[in-house]
Amino acid sequence: MGISLVYFISRQMFPFGNNTILTVDLGQQYVDFYSFFKDTLLHHPERFFFSFSKAIGGQMIGEWAYYLLSPFNLILLFFSQQNITAGILLITILKYGFSGLSFAYFLEKRKITDGLITISFATSYAFMAWNVANQLNLIWTDAPILLPFIILGFFNLMEKKNYWLYPLTLALMFLDNYYMGYMVAIFLCLFFIWYQTSYFSSIQTLLKNIRNFIIHSFLAASSVAVLLIPTFYTLINSKGQYTEQNIHLKIEYNPLKILSKFTIGSFDFEQMPTGYPNLFIGSLGLILFFLYFFNPNKQIKEKISASLVSILLFGSLFFEPLDLLWHGMQFPVWYPYRFSFIVSFWMLFLAANAIQDYSVSIPKFQAAFVSLLLIGIIIYSWINQNKFSYISKETLILTSVFFVLALVILNMHSGFERLILKKILFLSFVIIELSTNFIYSLNNLSYLSQDEFANPSAALSKNSQWISHKDSSFYRIGQIYSRTKNDGLAHNMNSGSYFSSALEKTIPDFYGMIGQPDGDNYVTYSNGTLITDSLLAMKYFIAPRNYAELDSTTSQGYPLMQLSQRQDLSSYKYLHEDRRTKIFKNQFSLPLGYASNASISKIHNIFDNPIGYQTNWLNSVSNSMPQTRYFTAINFNHVIFSNTKQQTTLTNATFKKSNPNKVAKIIFKFTPKTNDSYYLSLGSNLDKDNVEWYLNDEKMNNYDTFRHTTLVNVANHAKNHEITITAKFKNDNLWLENFVLYQMDNKLVKSKIKKIAEQSWQPKYLSDTHLTGPIHISKSHQWFTTTIPYNSGWKAYIDDKEVTPKKVQNTFLAFPINKGKHQITLKYTPPYFFLGLWISIISIGILGIINIKETHIYNHLKKMFQN
Template sequence: MKIRLTHFVRSHYPLLLSFFLPVLLMGGYFISQGMFPFGKSSLLTVDLGQQYIDFFAYFRRTLLTNPSGFFYSFSKEIGGNMIGEWAYYLMSPFNLILLIFPEKFLAAGVMLITLLKYGCAGLSFGYFLKKMRTQSGLAIVTFATSYSMMGWFIANQLNLLWLDATIFLPLIILQFYNSLIGKKSWPYIILLAIMLIDNYYMGYMICLFLILFFLWFLFSSKRSFKKIVQLTFRSIINSVIAVALSMIILLPTLTSLASSKGQYTQNTVSFKFEYAPLKILSKFIIGSFNFQQMPSGYPNIFIGSIFLIGFILYFIDSKIKIRERILSFLISIFLVLSLCYEPLDLLWHGWQFPVWYPYRFSYIVSFWMLFLASRTLKNFINIRPWKIWLSFAIYSGIIAYSFSNEKKFSYISNETLIFTAIFATLTLAVLAVSANSKYNKLKIFLLCLISTVEIAMNAYISLGNLSYLTQKDYATPTKSLITDSNYLNNLKDSAYRTGQTYSRTKNDGLANNLNTGSYFSSALEKSIPDFYGMIGNPDGDNYVTYSNGTIISDALLNMKYFITPINGALLKNGQPLSALTEKPDLSRYKIIKQTKLTQIYKNNNALGYAYLANKQLKKLAIFYDNPIEYQTQWLNDSVGTKNSKYFEAQNFNEVVFQNVAQSTKLTDTIFKKKNFAKTAQIIFKFTPQTNDSYYLTLGSSFDSDNVSLYLNNQPLNQYGTFRHTVVVNIANHSKNQEVILTARFKKSSLWLNNFVLYKMNNKLVQNNISQIKKRNVTLKQISSRKLTGTYNAKSNHLLATTIPYSSGWTLRVDGKKIHTFKIQNTFLAANVAKGSHKITLAYTPPYFILGMVITIIATLVLIIIILFESKKKFRFYNN
C-alpha cells in the first residue's frame, strides 16, 4: 500500500502540487489575517457579505427543508420565480459543502469553498497542460499556480459564483480540442452543459471564446475545405447538444431574464474606447487592485512576470509556425480590444454594462496568455539572448509607463513598482542562464519559486487593500433575525409578509425565511422596482427595499407583522441592531412578542395575498414620483370610490435658514450656500394638531451624497434614495409635540424636489380598509408555490392579488381553471363570480416542462453518442 501511494505521488506530484500549493498559499494568508474560523474577521466583503451569503443560507434551507423553494419564493421581494436566481447564484456543485455548516458558521463554509476553488482551478489548468503536452513536471505547477491565483481570481474571490468558470474553462477547451482531433466528443458535451447549468453568464463567455479557439485550431494549420466543413459541423452539433442538455435550467431562466436583466439590454452602442488602451499596462504591476477598481476599473489580467514574458516570446518563437502565430496575434488583438472598446466589451457581457466588477471576462484573456506562453516556454528551455533583451525592454517600458503615470492609478505605489521590477529582473536573469540537463531542474525550481512568491505577493497586497465584515457583524444580527423568524413561522398563521425596521442586508428575508418585501439580485424583474418607485419605497435596477410603507401600503401589501429593535437594546457584545427606517406608525399596531432585543408588531389591517376589489382597479394609472396620489387611487379603486382623500398637505410652523439664502417657497426650490466654507442647513419645525400619521415625501435629490437628514436632532433612519420619490413616516400619536427636521447640506446647493409634508386621515383609511376586509378571502400557503383558500363574494368582483403576475401561475376556482391577467402593471388578478368558492393558486416556472423535455431528448441523444463512440462505430459522426 505504501509503495503504491509513493508511486502515485511521484507520478502525479505536478497535479497534486497544482491543487495544494494555491490552497496552502491562500489558506496561510486567511489564517494570518484571522479569518473565521481562525479569528474574528471573515471573507465576507461587498457582495459576498451583502448578498451571496444570504443566497447560501437560502440554498441550505431549500435543500434541507423546502424543496419547492427551488421554483418560487415569497421571500424574493413580494414573490418571484427562483430558477433564474439558482441558475445565476446557486447551481455550483461546490455549494453542497454548505449543507454541513450550520447557518451561523456559513462564513467558515465560504472559506472552505473558496480554498477548494483555488485548488481546483490550479488542478484543472495543470491537467490541461499535461494532456496538451505543452508542459511537464514542476513547470506545470508554476503555470497552474499562476492561473489559479491570477489577478482576475484575486479580484473576484468574493464573487464565488463566477470562480467555477476558471475551473471548467481548461477542461472544456481540452475536451473541445480532443473532439476536433477525432477523439471522443461526449466529455466536451457534458462539461459544457454542466458549465451552462452551473452559471449561464460565465458559460456564455466561454462559448464566445470557444468560437475564437475553434478559429485558431481550424486555420492555424492548412486544412481542406471538406475537413473544415466536417469540423465545423461536428462542433456545432456537439455544442447544440450541450445547450439542449442544459435546457431544463436555461429555458425557464431565459424567460426570467426577459423580464429582468433583458429589460436593460443596450439598444444603442457607442463605437468608442472606454479608456486609453495603454492604461491596461498598469495591471501587470504587482498589487494592481483595490476597492476603487470594483465599481469601475480596468481589466484584472495580472499573471506574473515569467508568463507575460512567455506571452511576448510566443510571437517571435520561430519553432512555432508563422501561420499559427499570425492567427494568435489577431485573436490577441481582438481580446485586447474587447478590454477597452465598448461594442466588444458589451458583446462579452451580453449587451449589458456590468454593475460593478467591469471586464468580467478577463479571466479568458489571462487563460489565453498563459496558454500561448505554455507553447513557447516548454519546461523553460534555453532562450536566445536577443529575445531576453527584447523581453526586458518591453517589460521595462511597462514599468516605466506605470511609474510615469503613478498618480493616475490609485493601486500603484513606489513599493509595488520596485517589487515588480525585482521579480521581472530575477525572472529574466534565470531565463537567460544557459542550463544543461544537469542543472535544468534547478533552473525550473528557481523559476517556480520566483513565480510563486510573485503571484502570492500580488494576492496578499491586492486583498490587503480591501476591508472585511467581522464574524460578529454577520452572526449578531443573523441570530436575532433567526429568533424572530422562528417565532413567526411557529404561529402557523395564514400567508403573510413581515416588514422590518432593522436589517442586516436587503436579503434578510431570503436568508431567514421571512417575506420582508426587500431584495437584492442581478436578476430582479424590472416591474418590481418600477412598482416600488410608484409606492414611495427605495428601488434600483437590482434592488428594492420595503422600508417606507404607509398605513395604506402596509395593509394592501399584506405586511401583517413588523419586527423592530427595542430602543437602547444591545447585544451581549455591545453592538446595537442596525436601524433601517423610521416607523412611528407602529404605535397603531399591536405588540405580540417581545424579547431582550426586539419587538414584533401585528397589523390587523393586512388584507392577505388576495382580496376582492372593485373592477375599476383594472384601470389604475401609473403615477411616477407621486406615491401619495398612487396610494390614494389604489385604495379608492379597490374599494370602488373615487373621491376619498386620505392625505392633506401641511405647512411647516417655522423654517430656519442657516447659511442659506431664504425663500418663501420650499418645494422644488434650489437652495444655495451663502458661504461655501461654512456648514449650511435648513431646519423645518411643525407641531401636529392630531394623532394621525404624518408623512414627508423626498425626491431623488435627497440622496445621501447630497444631504444629511436629522429628525428631532437624531440622524433620520432612511435608506438613501436613488431615483424616485420616497415617503417617510415621521410622526404618529404626536399631538402637540413639536417635530424638528434638519437638512444639512453636503454640497454647495440642495434641491428640495417633491418635498411635501402630509397628514393622513387615519379614520377614513381604516374605514375603507375594513370595507375590503369584509369581502372575505382567505389563503393558506401549502408550499412555496401553492396556495389554497376560499372567497365569499356578494356580487361579481375582481380577485386582486399582490402576487407579481407570471404566466406560470394557474388559478382554479372550484377546480376549474380561470383566466388570469395583470393589473397595476405588476400583479396577478382574475374576474370571479359571486358566491362562496374554493380557490387554488399553483406555480410552475414558464417553459420548465418544455425545457425538461428538451433535456430528456438531449440526454437520450448523448447516450447514443457515448455508446457509438465507445464502440467506434459512429463513423458518420467521427469522420
C-alpha cells in the same frame, strides 16, 4: 490551497479568528443566497421554482441558474447558519486548488508541459489576478475551473479521441452559471478559428470539424434547456429590460492603462465599480506569452492566427462594442471586464506552448525586446502612479525585482544536468511572485467581522422563528432593522426586500410608485404606510429595541442597522420584546388576495407621486369613490433659514448657501393637531449625497439611496407635540424636490381596510407554488386581486375551473370573479419548464446516439452481433 489557507489563517478569518472572508457582494448578497440554498434543499424544495422571500414574490429558477448551481455549494449543507462563513472560506480555498488542478490536468493531457513546469503554470493560473479579484464573486469562479476541461474536450473532439468530454463539460458550464457559459461560448468560437487556422489540413476535414463543433456545442447547450429556457424567459423580464440600445464605436479609456495591471497588488476597492481588467499572471507567464510570437519553431499561420485572436481579446478590454458583446449587451454594474479570465487563460496557454522552446535560454534579440516591454510597463506605471490607487513605490519596486529575476531565470544556460535546478527555480519564483501579488491584492480589502455577520443574523433568525411558531398563515414581515436586503432569503422571511441581478423590472417600478427605495437590481421595503403595510400583507414588523434611540446598551454591543423612521408602529399591536428587538403585529393586515373593483385593472403607473398612487390603489380595492382622499398636505408652522435666503414657497424650491464656507441648514417646525400619522415626501435629489436630515435633533433614519420620491413617517400619536425637521446642506445648493408634509386620515384608512377584509381570501393549503382557499364575493362585477407578482407560470382556478390570470397595476396577478362563495386555487410552474425538459431529454439522447459508437460498449455490442 496551502498558500491561500496560510494567508487566511494569518488574517484570522473564521474559524481561525473573528474576521470573515465576507466583503462587498459576498457579504451583502451571496451569503444570504447560500443560506437560502441550504434551506431550500433541506426543507422547502418548492422554492427552487418560486419564493415569496424574493421581494413580494418571484420566480427563482433564474436565480438558481445564476447564483446557486455550483456543485461546491453542497459543502454548505454541513455548516450552520451562524458558521456558514467557515463553509464559504473552505469553498474559496478549494476553488483556488481546483483552478490549478484543472489547468495542470489540461497541460499534462495535451503534453504541453510536465512535472515542475506544469505545477508552475497551474499556480500562475490558480492565482491569476482575475481569480484573486473575484474571490468575492464566488458565483463566477467555477468558470476558470471548467474552462481547461472544456478546451481539452474541444481538442479531443477535433482529434476524434473522445466525443463525450466537450459536450459534457460545456453543458456543466451552462448549468453552473449561464452568464460565464455565454462568455466561454464566445471564446470557443475564437479558439475554433485559431485551431482550424493552425492545424488546417484539407477543406473536407475543416467541414467535418465545423459540423462536429456546431452539433456538439448546440447539443451541450440544449441538454440543459430545462434550465436555460425558463431562465431566458426570466432574463427577458429582468436584465433583458436594461439591454443597451445605443452602441458607440469608441475607446472606453487609454489602453496604456492596462499596463498598470501587470504590477504587483493591482487591485483594491476602487477597481470594483469602474476599474480596469485584471490580467496579472506573473512575470514568467507574461514574458513567455510575448515570446510565443517570436518562436521560430511555431508555424507562421499559427502565430498569425494567435495574433488575431489576441488582438480581438485585448481589444475587447477597451473597445465598447466588443466589451458589450462579452457582457450580453449590457454594461456591468460593478466588476467590469468580467471575461478577462479568458484573456488570462489564453495568455498562459500560449506561454505554456512556448516554454519548451525556451527551456535553455532566450535569444539576445528576443530578450532585449521583452526587456524593453517590461521596462516600459515600469516607467509608465511609475510616471502615472498618482492616477492609480493600487500602485505605490513599494509595489513598483517589487514588480521591477520580479521582472529582473524572471529574465535571469529564463536566460540561465542549462544543460541536461542543470535543467532540474532551473525548473526548481522556475517553480519557486512563480510561487513567491504569485503569493506576493495575492497578499498585496487581498490586503487592500477590508472584511466583515464574524460578530458583524453572526450577531444581526442571530437576531433576525430568532425573530423569524418566534413569529413562525405563532402564526402558520401567510404573512410578510416588515423590517425596521436589517443586515442586508436579502435577509428574507437567509432567514425564511417574506420581508419585501431583495437584491439580485435577475430582479424583474416590474417590481422596482412598483416600489418606486408606492414610495419605497428601488434600483435596477434591488428593492427595500423600509418606508411603508398603513395603506401599503395592509394591502401588501405586512402583518409583522421587527425593530431594534428602543429603535429611536439606539446605543451600545440597547444593541448589546453591536449595531442593528435601522432602516427608517416608523413612528406609526405605535399604532400596531406590541407582541414581544427581547434584549435586542421588538415585534409588532399589524392588526389591519390583509391576506394575499381580496375582492376589488374592476377599476383595479385601469390603474396607471404614477412615478414620484406615492400619495396619489396609494390613494388610487386603496380606492380601487375598497370600492370607494375616485375622489376619496386619505392624505392632506399641511403647512409648517415655522421655518428657520440659516445661511440661505428665505423663501415663501418650499416645495421644489432651490436654496443656495449665502456663505459657501459656512454650514447652511433649514429648520422646519410643525405641531400635529391630531394623533394621525404624518409623512414627509422626499424627491430623489434629497438623498444622503445632498442633504443630512435630523428629526427632533436626532439623525433621521431613512434608506440612503432612492431614485423616486419616498415617504418618511415623521410623527404619529404626537398631538400637540412640536416636531422639528432639519435639512443640513451637503453642497452649496439644495433642491427641495417634491418636499411636502402630509397628514393621513388614519381612521378613514382603517375603515376602508376593514371593508376589504370582509371579502378577503383565506388560503387553507399554503406553499410557495400552490395556494388554495375560499372567498366570499358579496358584489357583482368584482375582480379577485392578489399581491402575488404576475408571472405566466401561474395557473388560476375558480371552483376547479381554469381561468386566465391578468396583470393589474403592471405588477400583480388578478382576474374577474362572480358573486358568491368560491374556492380559489393558484399553482405555479416555471414558464417553458416542460418544453425545456423535453428538449433536454431529446438532446441527451441524441448525444448518446452520436457518441456511443466511440465507447467500449459499442465495440462489445458490435462483436456480439457479428458472432
